[in-house]
Amino acid sequence: MSKTLYTNGTQHTPFPRGPLSVGCKDVCTEGEDAVLFRLFFPILGNKVPYEEQDPATWTDWYLGQPYSTGFAKFIITTQSYSMWILRALSPFLFLYGDWLTKSLKVPASWLGGGQPDADDAARGTPASAKMPVIVVSHGMAAHRSGFSTLATDLASHGFFVMVLEHRDGSSCASFHMSPSSSKTWMVYSGYERQSQLDHRVEEVFNAVAAARRLNEGTLVNELEPEHRLGDFKGALDLNNLVLMGHSYGGTTTLRALADPRNCFRVGVTLDPWMFPVRADPEALGRAVATPVLSVSSDDFNRGANLRAFRKLRDAHKAKESLFYTMKGTTHHHGNDAPWLAGRLGWWITSGNYTHSPEVINELQNNLILTFLDKYLDIEDRRLLAAVIPVYEQFIEENKDILMED
Template sequence: MKEDNSSEPSLPSTEDTKNGESGLFVRIYYPTDAQCLEYHNVWPTWSDNQYIGGLISFVQSALGSWPSWAPRNDYKYIDKLQRISPYIPQSIFPKLFKLMNGDVYIPIIPSSTLSRKKSWPLMVFSHGLGCAPFIYSRICYDIASFGFIVAAVEHRDGSACYTLPYVESSDSLRNSTGIPYRRLDTKDDEYMVRNEQVKYRSEEVKKTLDLLLDLNSGIVNFENIAIFKNNCKPKDKEFLSSFKNSMDTKNATVSGHSFGGATTLLSLAYDNRFRTGTVFDGWFFSLKNEHSSLFKRISQPVLFINNESFISDENIKMQSKFFEHNSNHKSYCIEGSVHQNHMDTPFLFKSMEKDTDLDTEIDRKKHLLKYFDPKDLSFIRLDKNDSSTIS
């Protein structure tokens, strides 16, 4: 197996952790020396039924009152979907999903031994509105395979499609009632709601970095509550202690998709432990009244990766102002790509592409999944001796 800085990735593993009283829930992807195909019998399922049910609940909410910021043209038959969706019971959708896709697994090894080839740089990943970390499994384990420890935080502010409650143990988790997606009422001020959520999310990102740094210091004051295939219970705190002295703590980056992009910018503005940021098709509505202050606070380089169908004049204007304050930022636009292409869902609903317009002009395997070539890695993983971006 080649080193992580080559064109060939290492193999990723994963671990779910929950942090004490805060209820922080994080999935951690990391490099391992184990051979993934040899452990296919323990690959975790893509998602539990509660999350898939939560996903249709979010879709129903969006179709019921189409967001002004969402690109309607990404879906050919949105009018028909709007008429049908209210009649799809949330409890039935997981069965429909299985009929369409069968059993879906993630090709990673739960609780595998962490590779010790080097100290790994860190990435905290923030999911989009109505999503959850499982929807971004491909991008997270791809990045981990190139030599990162990636912590995908599951936001508990009501912006996730579904999330788990705070519980004392993995046994309690089985019978617990989760936190659903928060549907907005007509009386709600959406900007106020989203602004409160993005601030909450930013705090969770900060706590996630705290958690990683604790792991690196050998402090394990949280529990591994993951339950994997065949009810395989997670390893104990001794396993989590194996992360001690495994991280390059001077190279921490924060990234996110859509609403997670706004979370990324706010996190950069108020936590200079993050050396860089990556925004995948950012949705910045929640920060529309705070742009000017963010421009001044963010000294770290930011990489913007935009999709052609989602990028708007407002987004271009905002990014242009960012460049006026810091020439180290970079921005790219993927032609022929749609907002959903950063997620796993276009791969899973491949049979529906022709009906939903998820069939884009790009080859996802060539263009979507390999953002991080050596040039991009050098941007995210700054040289240890370069302190010019620390404010």
């Protein structure tokens, strides 16, 4: 079953574990290379315990009814039992999705509609070191809010996280901004063509270009064109870029790392979906020279997906790379699903637990943070230095869950 968390009567995703508070903001860039993403970033100031905070100041996980409608479409068209159960329930699925998530909060200060003031500017660590940048690519039928648990945890340790919302038809919903500042909506259309992966890779590099403009102080947010983003000027460490992805986003990560334009120091893949690159996984593995951490789930990384992934792994030559599978886990452990699905929703998405969701979440995040600490040239390591030994000890204590591939 899923794990529902409540504080002061408010349902929320897990609290970030790092020493810094977290801010959140949505950004949509302008022009032909426009991208839409949600930012999670550390903010300075005295950190008030989450239990003492007003949840009304936190970020809404819910993005709107089109997203629930798109996810219902995904469930109906992909589950094996959809022909008789889910098709009959289809008029109610999006209402159920709305009911599950409409009041869900993310424990990060929502700064949309404004900007960090001078005292709360996102300046990374207490030593004002620049923030390493992590670009995140989501999986099929996900969206920019679906990795809030991982993103807030990374941001609380000093990272600047950009969670993309892909607009190739694979997100449950998304939109484009018109010249009149209105939204033109698109709903999930599934995996239809190879060009979707190319589109996703372009959005990854467009996100990097947006990060560079943000660091220069020249980025315009189409969602709030009247508000400056100048408080992020000079705050990003663009020499320490990380690319991360789940499922289809894991495949997107591998393809982007193999691209001649690759500018990422390391990559992280969570349960990469190998179908879009099944034609020649060996060639893709050889083309990725960047160190990669891959963490897969027990139920997803099997059959044809596992065979293709092993071919990629065997062809990949970066000795720093690590490949793990977590026992007793499902594909949806890689995102926010355990914290929001509810019993019925978890059954619909084929969820199951051998280990508690808290342990799996902490183990996954600790693997990522220890990997980043080892292979990034972080300007000020004091934040991580204080916690990495604890995280390494947790990994050691739970090594029976990990299978090293």
